Amino acid sequence: MVYSDGMKATTIKLEGSILRELKEFKRPDQTLTSLVRDLLRAQIHRHRMARAAEEYAAFLSRTPEESLEFDAWASAPLDRDTAVRGKKRA
Numbered sequence: 001m002v003y004s005d006g007m008k009a010t011t012i013k014l015e016g017s018i019l020r021e022l023k024e025f026k027r028p029d030q031t032l033t034s035l036v037r038d039l040l041r042a043q044i045h046r047h048r049m050a051r052a053a054e055e056y057a058a059f060l061s062r063t064p065e066e067s068l069e070f071d072a073w074a075s076a077p078l079d080r081d082t083a084v085r086g087k088k089r090a
Contacts, residue, residue, distance in 0.1 A: 012036065 014022070026035040060067040 022032060022035060026032060060070060
């Protein structure tokens with residue numbers, strides 16, 4: 001079966017204990033299907049971000065100038081207020 005928005009109907013079999021936990025975990029206004037979809041999307045996103053971080057770390061190790069720029073940015077004191085500039089003198 002294919003729904004009108006392109007989603008395929010899929011059955012996922014879960015152990016009873018997992019199903020009970022998911023039912024307790026979901027919001028009252030949320031369906032079990034939407035909870036599982038959201039959890040899967042979040043997991044896919046975490047996986048993609050972890051892979052991107054690994055690729056960026058490899059890029060930094062291959063590119064010394066980018067690594068220096070990254071180090072400069074990472075050590076910037078972003079928690080301090082910026083200095084207030086004085087008036088220009090004529």
